[in-house]
Amino acid sequence: MTKGQAISLQKNDGGSLTAVRMGLGWQAAPRRGLFGSRTREVDLDASAVLFADKQPVDVVFFRHLVSDDGSVRHTGDNLVGGVGQGGDDEAILVDLARIPVHIDQIVFTVNSFTGQTFQEVQNAFCRLVDETNGEELARYTLAGGGSYTAQIMAKVHRAGAGWQMTALGTPANGRTFQDLMPAILPHL
Amino acid sequence: MTAELVRGQNHPLSQARLEIRVSAGTPIVAGATLGDEQGRIHGVEWVAHPGAPTLPGLEVSRQAAADHRLAVDLDAMPEAVHRVSVLLALPIGAAGPTRFGAVPTPFVAVTGLDGTEVASYTIDGLEAESAVVALELYRRQGAWKVRAIGQGYAGGLADLLTDQGLPQAHQLADGINEAVAQGMARSVPAPPPRTDGDRSRQTAAPALGPDQGGPAPQSAPGPVSPQPPSPYGTQTPGGPGQSAAQPDSYDIQAPGVPGRPAPQPSYQGGTGAGDPAQPSTPTSGGPIDYSHPRRQNAAPPPPPTAPPAQPGQPAQPVAGDATGWSMDERLYNQVWGMFEDLARTTAAYRSAVDFADSRMEKELDQVLSDPRSRIGGQGDAAREAAQAKHGQLVNQARAALDRDIAQLTAEAEVVEPALPPAYASWDNPVWHGYRVPMEIPMALRLGDLHLPESEGLRIPMLVRLPLERGLWIDSGRGGSLDGSFTDSHDLRRLAMETAVAHAARLLAVYPAGEFTVHVIDPAGSGAQPLAPLVQTGVLAAPPAVGAAGVTETLTRLTERVDLVQMAVRGGAPDSLPPGFDTSEQLLIVNDFPHGFDDRAVNQLRYLADEGPAVGVHLMVVADREEAAGYGPLLDPLWRSLLRLTPVPDDHLADPWVGHAWTYEPSFVPPGSQVLQQVLTQVAAARTKYQ
Numbered sequence: 001m002t003k004g005q006a007i008s009l010q011k012n013d014g015g016s017l018t019a020v021r022m023g024l025g026w027q028a029a030p031r032r033g034l035f036g037s038r039t040r041e042v043d044l045d046a047s048a049v050l051f052a053d054k055q056p057v058d059v060v061f062f063r064h065l066v067s068d069d070g071s072v073r074h075t076g077d078n079l080v081g082g083v084g085q086g087g088d089d090e091a092i093l094v095d096l097a098r099i100p101v102h103i104d105q106i107v108f109t110v111n112s113f114t115g116q117t118f119q120e121v122q123n124a125f126c127r128l129v130d131e132t133n134g135e136e137l138a139r140y141t142l143a144g145g146g147s148y149t150a151q152i153m154a155k156v157h158r159a160g161a162g163w164q165m166t167a168l169g170t171p172a173n174g175r176t177f178q179d180l181m182p183a184i185l186p187h188l
Numbered sequence: 189m190t191a192e193l194v195r196g197q198n199h200p201l202s203q204a205r206l207e208i209r210v211s212a213g214t215p216i217v218a219g220a221t222l223g224d225e226q227g228r229i230h231g232v233e234w235v236a237h238p239g240a241p242t243l244p245g246l247e248v249s250r251q252a253a254a255d256h257r258l259a260v261d262l263d264a265m266p267e268a269v270h271r272v273s274v275l276l277a278l279p280i281g282a283a284g285p286t287r288f289g290a291v292p293t294p295f296v297a298v299t300g301l302d303g304t305e306v307a308s309y310t311i312d313g314l315e316a317e318s319a320v321v322a323l324e325l326y327r328r329q330g331a332w333k334v335r336a337i338g339q340g341y342a343g344g345l346a347d348l349l350t351d352q353g354l355p356q357a358h359q360l361a362d363g364i365n366e367a368v369a370q371g372m373a374r375s376v377p378a379p380p381p382r383t384d385g386d387r388s389r390q391t392a393a394p395a396l397g398p399d400q401g402g403p404a405p406q407s408a409p410g411p412v413s414p415q416p417p418s419p420y421g422t423q424t425p426g427g428p429g430q431s432a433a434q435p436d437s438y439d440i441q442a443p444g445v446p447g448r449p450a451p452q453p454s455y456q457g458g459t460g461a462g463d464p465a466q467p468s469t470p471t472s473g474g475p476i477d478y479s480h481p482r483r484q485n486a487a488p489p490p491p492p493t494a495p496p497a498q499p500g501q502p503a504q505p506v507a508g509d510a511t512g513w514s515m516d517e518r519l520y521n522q523v524w525g526m527f528e529d530l531a532r533t534t535a536a537y538r539s540a541v542d543f544a545d546s547r548m549e550k551e552l553d554q555v556l557s558d559p560r561s562r563i564g565g566q567g568d569a570a571r572e573a574a575q576a577k578h579g580q581l582v583n584q585a586r587a588a589l590d591r592d593i594a595q596l597t598a599e600a601e602v603v604e605p606a607l608p609p610a611y612a613s614w615d616n617p618v619w620h621g622y623r624v625p626m627e628i629p630m631a632l633r634l635g636d637l638h639l640p641e642s643e644g645l646r647i648p649m650l651v652r653l654p655l656e657r658g659l660w661i662d663s664g665r666g667g668s669l670d671g672s673f674t675d676s677h678d679l680r681r682l683a684m685e686t687a688v689a690h691a692a693r694l695l696a697v698y699p700a701g702e703f704t705v706h707v708i709d710p711a712g713s714g715a716q717p718l719a720p721l722v723q724t725g726v727l728a729a730p731p732a733v734g735a736a737g738v739t740e741t742l743t744r745l746t747e748r749v750d751l752v753q754m755a756v757r758g759g760a761p762d763s764l765p766p767g768f769d770t771s772e773q774l775l776i777v778n779d780f781p782h783g784f785d786d787r788a789v790n791q792l793r794y795l796a797d798e799g800p801a802v803g804v805h806l807m808v809v810a811d812r813e814e815a816a817g818y819g820p821l822l823d824p825l826w827r828s829l830l831r832l833t834p835v836p837d838d839h840l841a842d843p844w845v846g847h848a849w850t851y852e853p854s855f856v857p858p859g860s861q862v863l864q865q866v867l868t869q870v871a872a873a874r875t876k877y878q
Binding site for chain 1: 533537540543547585844
């Protein structure tokens with residue numbers, strides 16, 4: 001999937017997507033220091049911002065793991081990343097059917113809390129998955145992507161009666177989602 | 189240096205005066221037998237047991253306990269004695285476990301008199317056995333050694349003693365069990381089993397009042413009240429080598445040998461070599477069992493499953509449709525799940541309405557500021573359009589809320605009738621079939637909670653037992669939501685009636701004799717509401733009156749808190765004096781601070797802070813205004829108590845979103861005798877218990 005490409009979250013059989021998951025995975029940086037004992041931990045954070053008509057209404061991130069209405073849930077903060085490749089280290093689950101009626105867009109972001117740029121992080125990726133069947137809808141490789149500390153990844157927005165996803169993939173800089181707000185707004 | 193022995197291993201003993209410490213985590217019997225060179229017991233006088241605890245050079249305890257210290261003086265042993273076997277057995281006849289496989293792995297240590305560990309042994313691998321030879325001390329070429337035995341007997345003490353060649357083994361075993369049963373009657377019972385904190389969900393967090401610590405989400409505090417005694421309670425601090433993982437009994441057995449029975453003791457003690465009296469314990473040849481023996485390892489009965497939903501319809505609700513190891517726990521989790529669902533769906537609704545309001549306001553402002561809107565009907569049209577948009581969004585939001593409320597209401601309709609007494613309101617018929625329970629329930633219903641958007645949907649307010657904080661029944665006028673109670677006298681009476689109903693509920697859901705209620709009523713003004721408690725005779729003593737009564741009751745309970753704290757901190761909860769009443773205590777204080785001096789106020793604060801952890805709870809019926817004279821001194825007291833009102837009041841916040849929920853106590857239906865009936869049964873059971 002490429003930047004700016006929109007895909008409808010309607011399934012081929014006509015049913016619409018009911019649950020999506022944003023997954024984020026990365027690998028801890030190699031150990032440094034004379035004896036390999038000094039760790040360089042990398043903490044990436046996944047966040048989701050819920051908008052109603054371009055107004056941020058609720059945010060799901062490591063300090064607020066469940067949106068007040070319960071439709072968006074973060075599986076919990078991972079401070080060091082995975083040791084291997086593959087699995088999601090942080091995930092945000094979205095129950096599309098339960099999103100409050102006035103919320104029309106949800107933007108997913110990734111930030112480097114510890115400040116390393118994505119160039120320095122190994123095997124970092126983020127992806128969107130159809131939670132009902134595990135099918136990957138979009139995937140980005142963050143590693144080597146440039147000297148950025150954040151990425152506005154994708155947005156899921158209402159389209160007619162269903163939902164649509166648009167890949168954004170815009171690099172940005174910031175420690176938490178708050179820093180990204182100015183960068184997010186043009187995409188709404 | 190401690191030697192950690194494995195089964196069959198021995199270790200030299202350099203001292204003659206020793207202590208053998210046993211930690212079992214559950215009450216067990218400890219004894220010792222003396223044997224000659226062949227390991228044979230010469231007669232009953234060679235067995236030290238609770239009925240005959242002292243032999244030359246040997247002393248054991250008189251009763252079953254989770255921790256034991258056996259004193260041994262090897263120099264004082266008769267010449268003929270070549271072997272001292274330390275035996276452990278599960279008490280017979282008590283309601284407790286009957287097999288070592290069902291209790292935490294026992295641990296024994298041989299220590300010097302100064303507490304230094306010489307050798308230790310964890311007796312793992314036990315299954316159906318109810319008696320075990322833990323260790324033996326034996327003479328070898330004039331020197332004493334200790335050997336780890338771990339020889340279990342499914343047939344209990346009788347088989348064990350028979351194995352050591354005692355002719356009267358059966359009679360003696362019966363005698364020992366008899367002596368233990370007598371000892372049990374006067375000993376401190378083991379702490380009641382509690383649900384492990386790690387199973388409780390986040391939903392177990394208590395609801396907080398906004399004025400009582402804020403609506404911040406609470407992580408689930410597992411019950412922090414009295415810890416069960418550590419199985420290593422008597423171990424010397426810093427005793428090396430005993431990792432915390434040790435009580436976990438996992439059979440160390442080569443994986444990949446499927447079908448192999450549970451390991452037999454590889455060492456056969458004493459004369460038992462090749463003895464057919466081997467414990468026949470092999471369970472079915474299952475895989476390695478890594479489960480903690482104290483945890484319930486049988487699969488819980490499957491939860492009721494909801495019938496398949498009609499397409500497009502939500503599934504039919506079923507009571508108990510939640511996770512949990514028992515119906516009690518499943519219903520508890522279901523109720524908290526409903527609580528969370530209602531909080532969140534209402535949050536979605538309120539957020540949508542707020543948004544619709546602000547959007548309409550903005551649009552109307554635009555209409556006003558737009559000069560074109562003054563021409564013709566354009567302004568009106570724009571205004572109408574804005575209002576229509578608002579109405580449409582609010583209707584959508586309301587429809588979503590109504591859909592969820594309907595589903596939760598249907599769930600409540602099946603859940604309410606299924607609730608056990610502790611979770612049920614007073615008008616639930618389950619109270620008419622009330623029987624004094626055998627076990628403490630997981631939680632207690634203190635009332636109902638609801639939100640203005642869904643007046644008809646009442647969520648039971650369940651708090652975990654034992655109570656983690658005291659209760660404050662607010663008799664102040666501020667507690668009245670609609671101001672209808674202008675007569676403070678009525679409100680005070682109602683507050684005391686509410687307190688009595690809560691206390692009755694607590695008394696009723698605890699097993700007989702495990703909950704004791706004290707009352708301080710300095711001016712006697714609570715006499716009328718207290719009548720159900722006084723007349724049925726469920727109180728420990730008549731309500732204390734006057735300043736002297738206040739002082740006496742507070743001092744007694746303060747001393748109790750000190751005593752239990754000392755015992756718990758000293759790691760010796762078994763060391764409380766015999767006859768010590770171990771039940772949970774509740775102190776109802778009416779009319780606070782009437783009759784209280786500064787000292788009494790401080791004692792009350794102390795009880796509020798320190799009491800819950802050691803089973804002493806407060807229920808203060810008070811109007812905060814009347815205690816205003818104490819200034820900020822009492823603020824911590826009010827904060828530490830959970831405020832409840834005798835009338836509906838919206839002061840409780842949920843732990844997720846922080847809505848203000850209207851709390852309403854569970855009232856006894858007018859004219860109903862259910863409270864008296866229940867208390868009469870409680871009183872009868874108490875009499876029988878004593």
